[in-house]
Amino acid sequence: MTAITIAIVDDHPLFREGVSRSLSEMEDFVVVGEGASADDAATLAASHRPDVLLLDVSMPGGGIEAISEIVVGSPQTKVLMLTASEDVDPLIASLRRGAAGYVVKGIGSRGLADAIRTVVGGSRYISPSMRAKLEKTLLDRPAYLTPRETEVMELVAEGLTNKYIARRLDLQEKTIKHHMTEILFKLAASNRTEAAIKWRQGS
Numbered sequence: 001m002t003a004i005t006i007a008i009v010d011d012h013p014l015f016r017e018g019v020s021r022s023l024s025e026m027e028d029f030v031v032v033g034e035g036a037s038a039d040d041a042a043t044l045a046a047s048h049r050p051d052v053l054l055l056d057v058s059m060p061g062g063g064i065e066a067i068s069e070i071v072v073g074s075p076q077t078k079v080l081m082l083t084a085s086e087d088v089d090p091l092i093a094s095l096r097r098g099a100a101g102y103v104v105k106g107i108g109s110r111g112l113a114d115a116i117r118t119v120v121g122g123s124r125y126i127s128p129s130m131r132a133k134l135e136k137t138l139l140d141r142p143a144y145l146t147p148r149e150t151e152v153m154e155l156v157a158e159g160l161t162n163k164y165i166a167r168r169l170d171l172q173e174k175t176i177k178h179h180m181t182e183i184l185f186k187l188a189a190s191n192r193t194e195a196a197i198k199w200r201q202g203s
Contacts, residue, residue: 003028004120007044009035009063010056010082015105019054022109029113038066045074052116055099057083057090064090067097075174078119088133091126095185098178101125123191124184135188145186145199152179157196 006029010016016034023029033044038061045053053070057063067079078100083090091102100119103112104127118125126134145153155165162180166173180192189195 003030004052004116005030005032005048005050006052006054006116007031007033007035007041007048007050008054009037009041009044009059009066010054011036011059012056019109019112023113023116026113029116037061038063041066042069042073045070045077049074050077051120052078052080054080054082054116057081057085057094064093064097067094067099071098075177080115080119080125086129086133088130088137091130091134092137092185095124096182098181102130103127104130118190125190131188145183149179149183149186152176153183153195153199156180156183156192157199 006023008016008020008023008031010019013036016036020031020034024031032048032050035041035044037059041053041055041063044050055063055066055070063081070077070079079098080101080103081090081094081099082103082105084105086104094102101115101124103115103125107115107127115125151169152165155168160168162173162176165171166176169176184190184195187195187198189198
């Protein structure tokens with residue numbers, strides 16, 4: 001079994017070290033680096049290309065602001081946000097920038113491990129309390145797919161991968177990934193399958 005590589009960026013040393021120790025004790029995880037700022041996050045992503053980067057929302061340089069550079073520079077890295085707050089706006093901002101998950105820090109080590117495995121598996125993870133708030137917010141602020149997003153969603157519903165969708169629409173694959181990030185956000189979906197189900201129900 002190939003171990004999942006993880007980098008942890010949080011400006012609270014005690015919390016960061018505790019997370020690192022807990023995850024390192026699990027046989028399918030390897031912590032490859034730690035940092036305390038947005039600059040550290042970008043450096044770790046570029047140098048280690050971890051499978052998952054745990055990123056504090058509130059830290060020097062701003063965790064949310066660091067997401068875009070990370071997902072562009074190291075597209076295989078899943079960004080999993082960590083926060084002590086249950087404010088929905090940072091969650092929305094994180095998802096829009098390409099975060100794969102959002103975890104409230106009260107979570108236990110097993111829950112965090114499950115969140116990491118979820119995003120590595122290709123699904124989005126949002127702490128249950130935050131998911132409920134997100135879905136309520138999206139109901140209060142209805143957001144509709146653009147014509148291009150609708151085109152992409154139709155092809156997703158046919159079972160096509162981003163690569164084939166890009167070919168069909170004569171676009172770059174990274175553009176399709178961007179559209180999928182926005183679609184998953186708008187539909188409050190964890191993955192492509194859930195998005196397709198919700199889209200069919202609403203279309």
